[in-house]
Amino acid sequence: MASLGSAERRAFALKINRHSSAEIRRHFSGNYGFHHSRTNSNASASVCLTVPQAYDAVEPLDLEEFLMSQLRSGDSALMQEFGDFPDDDLKVEQVEKECRTIRHSVPEDGVELDPHVRDCVKSYTQPWLVVSRSAYSERAGLHKLLRKQTFESDVQPENQEKPSPTLTTLTDDSGRTLTSSDFNLRCLTPDQRVEGLLAFSSHEELDRFNQESRQGNRHPELFALYPPADEVRRGDSVFVNSNVDEPIFATMALYDLKEKKKISEDFYCDLNSEQFKNFLRPHTPHVDHSTLARSAIFSITYPAPDIFLVIKIEKVLQQGEISDCADPYITFRECDSAKNKDKLEKLRGQAEAFCQRLGRYRMPFAWATVNIMEVISTAAVDRDVTDSDSLRGGKSSSIDRRAQLPRRNSERYSTIEEQLCNVSAFKPATITISTIFKQEGDRLSDEDLLKFLAEIKKTSTPQRRVKTISGCIKLDMSPVHDTPLACLSTELIPLIPVAEKNVRPIKEVLEFPSSEVYVPHNIYRNLLYVYPQRLNFVNRLTSARNITIKIQFMSGEDPSCSLPVIFGKSSGAEFLKEVYTPVTYHNKSPDFYEEVKLALPARPTERHHLLFTFYHISCQQKQNQSGSCETLIGYSWLPILNSDRLQTGQFCLPIILERLPVNYSLHTPEVPPVKWMESHKGLFNLEIQAVSSVHTQDNHLERFFTLCHALEGGATFPLRVREEKIPENKLEHELKLSIISLSSSSLEPLVLFLHLVLDKLFTLIMQPMVIAGQTANLAQIAFESVVSIVNSLHNSQELIRDQQGRNSLLATYLYWVFRLPDPPRDVQNAGSRYSTMGRATAATVGTMLLQSRVRSSSNPDIPAPHTSAEDAEVKNILSAKVPMICVVSLLQQFHEELALQMVVSTGVCRENAYKYAWFFFELLVKSMAQHVSQLDKQSVPRRSRFSDRFKDDITTIVSVVTAEIGTILVKQQKEVEQAEKVNISLAFFLYDLMSLMDRGFVFQLVKNYCNQMSAKSLSMPTLISMRLEFLRILCSHEHYLNLSLFFSSPASAPASPCPSISSQSSGSCSFQEQQRILALFELSQEFKQQHYLTGLLLTELSAALDMESEGYGNRKAINAIYSLLCSHDLDHRCIKTEVRSKVAALYLPLVGIIIDSTNYLDFTGTYTDTGGPEDDLENTPLINQSVAMAIAGNPFNTLGRNVLVSMQGKSIATLAADTSRHLLVCFLWVMKNADRSLIQRWTVDMPPSQLNKLLELLTICVSCFEYRVMSTQALQKSQQAKLQLEEALLRGMGARGEMMRRVGGNVFPVTSRNIAWNCFSVTFKSAAVQKLDQEALISGNLATESNLIVLDLLETIVQVRKTLYDSVVGGVLKVLLHSLTCNQSTTFLSHTFSTLRALVVKFGDLLFEEEAEQCADLCQKVLQYCSSPIDENRSQACATLYLIMRYSYSNNFSRVKMQVTMSLASLVGKSSDFQEEYLRRSLRTILAYAEEDTEMQNTQLPSQADELLRNLNSILSDTVKMREFQEDPEMLMDLMYRIAKGYQTSPDLRLTWLQNMAEKHNNRKCYTESAMCLVHAAALVAEYLSMLEDHKYLPVGSVTFQNISPNVLEESAVSDDILSPDEDGVCSGRYFTESGLVGLLEQAAELFSNGGLYEAVNEVYKIIVPILEAHRDFRKLASTHDKLQRAFDNIIQKGHKRMFGTYFRVGFYGTKFGDLDEREFIYKEPGITHLPEISHRLENFYSQCFGDDTLIMIKDSTPVDRKQLNPNKAYIQITYVEPYFDDYEMKDRLTNFEKNFNLRRFMYTTPFTKTGRPRGELYEQYKRKTILTTMHAFPYVKTRINVIQKEEFDLTPIEVAIEDMQKKTRELAVATHREQPDAKMLQMLLQGSVGATVNQGPLEVAQVFLNEIPADPKLFRHHNKLRLCFKEFIMRCGEAVEKNKHLITSDQKEYQQELKKNYNRLRESLRPMLERKIPELYKPIIRPRDSFKRLSFRRAQEENS
Secondary structure (H helix, E strand, C coil), X not given: CHHHHHHHHHHHHHHXXXXXXXXXXXXXXXXXXXXXXXXHHXXXXXXXXXXXXXXXXXXXXXXXXXXXXXXXXXXXXXXXXXXCCCHHHXXXXXXXXCCCECCCXXXXXXXXXXXXXXXXXXXXXXXXXXXXXXXXXXXXXXXHHCCCCCEHHHCCCCCCCCCCCCCXXXXXXXXXXXXXCCCCHHHCCCCCCCCCCCCCCCHHXXXXXXXXXXXXCCCCCCHHHCCCCCEEECCCEEEXXXXXXXXXXXXXXXXXXXXXXXXXXXXXXXXXXXXXXXXXXXXXXXXCHHHHCCEEEECCCCCCCCEEEEEEEEEECCCCCHHHHHHXXXXXXXXXXXXXXXXXXXXXXXXXXXXXXXXXXXXXXXEEEEEHHXXXXXXXXXXXXXXXXXXXXXXXXXXXXXXXXXXXXXXXXXXXXXXXXXXXXXXCEEEXXXXXXXXXXXXXXXXXXXXXXXXXXXXXXXXXXXXXXXXXXXXEEEEECCCCCCEECCCCCEECCCCCCCCCCEEECCECCCCCCCCCCCCCCEEEEEEEEEECCCCCXXXXXXXXXXXXXXXXXXXXXXXXXXXXXXCCXXXXXXXXXXXXCCCCCCECCCCEEEECCCCCCCCCEEEEEXXXXXXXXXXXXXXXXXXXXXXXXXXXXXXXXXCCEEEEECCECCCCCCCHHHCCCCCCCCCECCCCCCCEEEEEEEEECCCCCCHHHHHHHHHHHHHCCCCCCCEEECCEEECHHHHHHHHHHHHXXXXXXXXHHHHHCHHHHHHHHHHHHHCCEXXXXXXXXXXHHHHHHHHHHXXXXXXXXXXXXXXXXXXXXHHXXXXXXXXCCCCCCCCCCCCCCECCCCHHHHHHHHHHHHHHHHHHCCCCCCCCCCHHHHHHXXXXXXXXXXXXXXXXXXXXXXXXXXXXXXXXXXHHHHHHHHHCHHHHHHHHHHHHHHHHHHCCCCCCCHHHCCCHHHHHHHHHHHHHHHHHHHHHHHHCHHHHHHHHHHHHHHHHHHHHHHHHCCHHHHHHHHHHHHHHHHHCCCCHHHHHHHHHHHHHHXXXXXXXXXXXXXXXXXXXXXXXXXXXXXCCCCCCCCHHHHHHHHHHCCCCHHHHHHCHHHHHHHHHHHHHHHCCCCCHHHHHHHHHHHHHHHHHHHEHHHCCHHHHHHHHHHCHHHHHHHHHCHHHCCCCCCCCCCCCCCCCHHHCCCCCCCHHHHCCCCHHHHHCHHHXXXXXXXXXXXXXHHHHHXXXXXXXXXXXXXXXXXXXXXXXXXXXXXXXXXXXHHHHHHHHCCCCCCCHHHHHHHHHHHHHHHHHHHHHCHXXXXXXXXXXXXXXXCCCCCCCCCCCEEECCCCHHHHHHHHHHXXXXXXXXHHHHHHHHHHXXXXXXXXXXXXXXXXXXXXXXXXXXXCCEHHHHHHHHHHHHHHXXXXXXXXXXXXXXXXXXXXXXXXXXXXXXXXXXXXXXXXXXXXXXXXXXXXXXXXXXXXXXXXHXXXXXXXXXXXXXXXXXXXXXXXXXXXXXXXXXXXXXXXXXXXXXXXXXXXXXXXXXXXXXXXXXXXXHXXXXXXXXXXXXXXXXXXXXXXXXXXXXXXXXXXXXXXXXXXXXXHHHHHHHHHHCCCCCCCCHHHHHHHCCHHHHHHHHCCCCCXXXXXXXXXXXXXXXXXXXXXXXXXXXXXXXXXXXXXHHHHHHHHHHHHHHHCCCHHHHHHHHHHHXXXXXXXXXXXXXCCCCEEEEEEEECHHHHHHCCEEEEEEXXXXXXXXXXXXXXXXXXXXXHCCCCEXXXXXXXXXXXXXXXXXXXXXXXXXXEECCCHHHHCCCCCCCXXXXXXXXXXXXXXXXXXXXXXXXXXXXXXXXXXXXXXXXXXXXXXXXXXXXXXXXXXXXXXXXXXXXXXXXXXXXXXXXCCXXXXXXXXXXXXXXXXXXXXXXXXXXXXXXXXXXXXXXXXXXXXXXXXXXXXHHHHHHHHHHHHHHHHCCHHHHHHHHHHHHHXXXXXXXXXXXXXXXXXXXXXXXXXXXXXXXXXCHHHHHHHHC
């Protein structure tokens, strides 16, 4: 009784201490309105809350001052060592542009460039200007040092042969004989013993030894054990090789059928042999190396399904139509080569002649095509299919992504992954094209080609019969990963890497993207493409038929002015002066497909023009003609410029027939008086396209650039802009207009020239201009234009934005391109229009600016400056003689001008400037960084770097932005996302200012932000979320630790004046000292001031955890802290221990917060062996690894969420599992790195309630970081989780994210516009198996390290709190035991066992007396490890178990013996893969310890130990037997049942075995049997309790359980004389208490519910409820009644639908079965089990026992005759049986449940005839009914029960008929009167009853038995009964037919009539038989009245028979 009391006292104490400080705070902060419930957190916007005072930001220290004083005070060693803020924190550096080619593409030398072209070229070639942070790398490769940890779960025990089952003799009355064993332990060799087990002089020495061994081989970085990140691979383009088997010329290009567009320039190649090249030598005397390419790189920015590669084939011009020239290819076959030899020779000769005469002209010949996307998709490894529309979204995919990488790689600019199909992933493929189409002379244009392609796509051949040419083209295609060797750019500049000499070059083919590509120009490119399209000479009567056009690019009119700028084709010169188009034979209006590519001069003049000369070519040499084959037809030309602008587009030119007139090139082709063909009509169609990065081809841009250049000087007025002339005095006005109209230029040109436009605008903002003698200040209008452009770029749907909603083009510009505008190049230069600012003008401008500032204060959002001060400033500037340069510098600071413009902006401009504040913030930071880099940092302290005015502006800007954020959140709920983005931008701005400005000033800004946000009426979750995101970014600063002044935190406890830390009573330890230590772990005002950022972040965390609802805030806050600690852990600056302990001290308040939030943690995400820690009594998983853990005193009940809930009356939000894990790993990190003496002082001074919480927290840590078994299924999950983690880290988990990204590698932009198909695909570094190994390695080390940190802390607690150890030791032991239930590594286990042994040595008596329950657990855990397959674990466990026995010997040995015995029984019963040979070896080792222990030899210990171990050994023998029957569940349960029965006199062990059985049943999903085992166990406990105490509310022993099952009475067999409850060690288990009883019954109820026996649930709760009422446990009562309601609801809903068991009689025959021979059992199988299923199962099992040929299954159910059986065989007979009830029983068994519960009698029927056959005619058919009675009622604790009685009776044929007719009638009645009738069912029954052709149907039965009155009077009553049955039957048939009439559909009317007719016919046939009565039966019976008694029908039957 006493022990019970102490347990309850403990539980009560725990309840008292359950309030967390968070709750207390919440309780007393009612006036802060901190109580928001779940409901209003969702409607957060509408609820306005007062923010608690503790949440306001405190006043920060003056950081600069503090740092200086620290440095002066000499406390600077640590600061210096950690690297005080380096001055070059932000470096401004030039980064050379990564040039893909060996030199930059620049205009030709010797030409003076136009200013615009000059600016462009400068922009494309000057280095990037990057502001970068000095990076601190993480330490990498930490995993290489890890040791592999061994876990039992990973160790595969050697395969043991499964013993084949042998059926041993099992009898029910075998008593204990079963468990005795002859196995001798002493013949085994013991395991190695643990050294020095008893060799220690004092407890201190033992502790010291243990600690040293724990500290060895530890992993210093906890966070490095989190998964590493993967690498990313780049996307690629396509590589095409061509091999054509013909000596001809090929042109290749890509076409996009959907866009109806050519999407690449032409690539020319030929594979002609040297012999053929020699034919052409006269025409191509010089061949350049660059024209020999046979491979090309094509780029596709927008992959689409219908991209075709078209190959056009030409040959040298010959006489004849294309079809004539192609004829030999079509008609000659290789097989006919002998026949055609002469013809071929002749053709070859002709070819040579044509080559020599017409070698410079070509003719169209053939073409072929292939859909390359189909090739790619079939060759793709794993293609991500995306429809082409979504592809259009990824607009900027053709720029190399690296150009868009962020500044400092921070999370501000995350790279954007395109949703493109994974084009880069295909395998190299070889394509063979065997269909080559002949060209048709009249269908050569691109329109015709696209029509052909559309037809090919549909039908794979063109619709019109196009002739094909025999031959094939082979192409090799592969993705390009890196630029191959010897590659040439489209301008023919070699690309890097350059090849050695004479490697055949590869050409990059320029792409013409199918839709706009929005990427700014970044290389100089100036190309012109000329496409002659159509010529019309139809009306010309001359002989012009074979027409070619000579195309030249002229710089003047003289023939020598032809420029060599035309790109050559294959095998010829690189650049040509002229080209000829291919000739279509005898065609007066030919189409052309030629593409002429020109390099445009950098400075085109009005003299430059294209000249077209038209010739007729004579294919055949005339007799009298010798010279040229060309006949001139005419000329045409086209000037390149029109009003100084490049001419592009479609043109239709007239043709001049005579010589060209003088100065023709200065005019368009309009000039008379010359002779025009067809009177000046346009006859020649052509198209011109430019691909240029200098010609804007946009009016607005062109105008803007021209006017800007006019300002720079050198322009003559009036200025000509296109058609208009602008005088100087209009320049300012026009310039303003052009600036305003910039944003209305179309998007593509604006993006292409974006860098240049922004550079110009920023120059205008900074530099006032002098125009016509007046100073023009364009700053405001230029700023407005910048804002407008920023707005339109953000609003464009086409452009990519990053995750923060920032436009990627602007981000790229800011990071790489922007630099401070150049100061005026030459102030004295008269031509320059930069204002040199004489004093007067400077003053005026200054006045204007200052006044504009004053004016802006009318805008209420900006705090107005004091007007008086402003006036004074104006006056000062006006009156003082200010030195000139001073004013200029004042106005030349770009950042000041920009800040000023932001402050004074108004209206839409202001709105957008703050909406896209990120852009202006980045601009400010980059310009400030450049400003700072120019200062002399030594002489200018941080404070003086920027003017006070600028600081005021910054304060204003931050204040306005914060106000904007608040306004959006309060008023515009839809714009929350926008507010979040601005919030993040502001955070990054302040982050950067930390590195540039006075940090105290920045902290003030942070404070203002926090308090300004708090002042807004926001809901708490929103407020916390915004402030958290803001702080998270600030805290990811490289110098966050210094900013938080970590070096001023206490690294160790102050030296204690006390002689010993643990001597708590000593008065010399001051109370203040104790309070000071405890205060370190709290978030005090002083802490918040000193460690400003840390204080703010922890305040947020605390507030987030205090909120009732689990919000996004919790997760965010925890992730922020987590990533911070992560970055400290991996920072190479934090390697030293003293630095680490200082950093950890910075986070001590976090420990306090975490301890307070224990109630919120969720660790259900952990899968421990025990089924997880969520084992509250009410939601216990069915039966735990030890059901024990679920009841009183498991470590988790201390988590008492239930207690809290009942206290508050509301539910507590729990954190998600992963978030809890993050929080806990932070806790462990602080505990690991904090100074040990500090932790000791803290735990000494800790109040007990806090200590309990700490222990509870450690328990949770153990669960959370448990090692998971690594399996292949785990692989996929872990990869997913890892990717999520990596994504989270990279996407924004602060410093760690920054670092991860920074380590990511080189950050260089790239200069090409079309890097093709840029997809990102994650490649895994190694095969899955390696990955698993690595993962297992890291995971194992994480589990080990985190558990060791917990162990260290537990040791510290035990060592320092020696005086309080009674309560402490129990708590510590709980945590240790819990850690043993988890999956642990050998390393950890060895240390844990050492700690446990130390506890046993130091506190043995206390443990065995006070912690009896825990000792039982301890024994069980230790025994479990004694059976471990790992030697090290076993030897540690044996040593521990021996010490437990040794130290309990003096006074608690009998109890320990009992606990060990029970533990083993429990272990043996539950575990199916239990290794008994390991356990035997362990028992032998313990015996060896006892024999070798010299001190104890004189005591009884060795003999007692020997006896105990022998006993354990015998229990093990039971296991061996159980192992044999693992496959036969019934046999196994029988065996366990007998073992349990054997322990009838030992209640503890019997209970253990009953639980083992319950567990086994549960595993097989036999829930009802499992429940019954627990009911029996509960009855056993009730018997014990009723002996012990007499409470009314307790059950009176097992009798009370009768209603659940009559079988339970067998538990009452234990009588007082056998069992004395007071005997030491007996019934001391945790179940022999009231709470244990309730726990067992609740589990039973749960299992009954699972099994569908809801009625039994009610009976179980009838026993529980009185106990709960007596305990006044209303919470439990509430949940109990809730469960009852659910049970009753289930009965109502599922009543008749429930499937209960199916029963079979199984008989065993044959001596081979041993004791089973001739025994019959009833087997209970799950509902709807068919006979073949059970038959198959038993047959399988017993065939393995006896062999297939020995076992015979008897198929029928007739009685088995032993004499006829073969003695050498084994027989099994299985029969389906049904429950059988007498008529009187049926009165009580009304429901479906009652007919299936408590069953003891079963029946089966066997048909027979007198002749011996089973079946015969109706009149000879008899039936035998067999009724079997079982020993116990079903359901029972096992699923098969012996048959103990058998009765049989036979039915005569007429009785059989009566039974059949009654059954039929019953079925009809049921079907007719159903609530929802089933027509089909009814019709089936009717068909069988009244159908005409029913064999042996009712009519036949009647004719056999009712036709005549029987002769035998005994049969009279049967005859009459059958007649009455028929009467009722015919009535029911009538009802059914009538019912059917109402159910049928219209198409069944005939069927109904047929039924009715059959029914009438049957009725008529039966009528005479039914009306004939037996007169004898109806005589009046006259008897004396008193003796009259009614004969029951059954009596009459018996009499008759």
